[in-house]
């Protein structure tokens with residue numbers, strides 16, 4: 566059939582039928598629009614979380630706004646430390662479970678005595694807390710990343726690693742994956758530490774208190790660098806740590822725990838593949854433990870009165886380094 570023929574055919578259709586066809590087209594369009602809207606909303610549902618946006622949307626400067634600076638259209642935040650003050654910020658929402666991360670560039674050159682703390686914290690009396698603490702160092706000497714886990718007010722679970730890159734020349738991603746079964750500390754998506762749910766051993770696990778994401782830059786020269794022997798050299802101030810590209814893919818529980826604590830919440834981080842470390846991830850964790858760990862509370866025999874805390878074997882990729890680590 567040619568185009569002309571088609572037009573002829575159309576003309577032959579009676580008026581009442583054309584009207585009906587018109588109605589059907591309108592109805593079809595409406596249904597199509599609804600279907601498209603539903604598909605789009607389903608497709609973007611898991612992207613509702615805040616990704617790398619403007620800091621002012623999801624964070625508040627909670628300490629010394631006059632020692633912070635926003636740049637890159639509000640998508641980069643810098644914290645300053647000088648003799649007058651350090652500074653810090655926190656997320657507006659508190660979260661219970663999820664994946665939280667941010668790209669950070671640490672204080673360059675002589676950062677001795679400075680501490681850049683980056684942590685989840687619940688503000689409650691018997692608080693929960695997941696810590697990354699970056700301990701500065703003299704120019705050219707390695708930063709130490711100290712991690713710790715507090716559950717129901719109990720911490721004292723420090724681990725320290727050296728990083729396998731210079732954290733001051735580029736942004737690197739630091740984050741946690743936190744669900745009912747485990748907490749994985751990640752550096753550039755490599756697991757550096759895992760803390761499993763050991764409630765079956767009578768040990769508290771962070772699963773009842775929503776936590777905000779915090780970060781601050783402060784003077785820690787009483788203890789941070791070489792046990793406090795190296796002090797801050799203020800002639801090198803201001804010290805600056807930079808942040809960008811945050812991901813808060815987590816369940817907001819600021820007002821109520823219920824939706825996040827519900828066992829039927831069934832978020833992506835509740836899926837089986839996130840309940841334990843895969844064999845590949847275990848290998849990566851073992852690589853970190855064997856090559857970069859410089860302190861592990863698990864092997865601090867003096868502190869533990871000659872015992873290994875019961876959770877330690879579960880929380881390691883098989884390397885406790887009992888003999889090789891400094892006490």
Ligand SMILES: *[C@@H]1O[C@H](CO)[C@@H](O)[C@H](O)[C@H]1NC(C)=O
Nearest residue numbers: 628629630631632649650651
């Ligand atoms: C900057 O803020 C800090 C902390 O709030 C305060 O102690 C200090 O006086 C402020 N400095 C100036 C120059 O306003």
Ligand SMILES: *[C@@H]1O[C@H](CO)[C@@H](O)[C@H](O)[C@H]1NC(C)=O
Nearest residue numbers: 691717718767768769770773
């Ligand atoms: C948390 O600690 C408090 C006081 O130390 C204790 O009474 C409570 O049972 C603990 N809760 C859990 C879940 O371990």
Ligand SMILES: *[C@@H]1O[C@H](CO)[C@@H](O)[C@H](O)[C@H]1NC(C)=O
Nearest residue numbers: 700702706707709789790791
């Ligand atoms: C700083 O550098 C010294 C010398 O390399 C090293 O012993 C120490 O572990 C480093 N880190 C800190 C935080 O002291």
Ligand SMILES: *[C@@H]1O[C@H](CO)[C@@H](O)[C@H](O)[C@H]1NC(C)=O
Nearest residue numbers: 721867868869870871872874
């Ligand atoms: C080790 O013993 C000391 C002194 O008895 C005690 O205060 C401390 O809590 C013990 N530490 C551990 C981890 O059991």
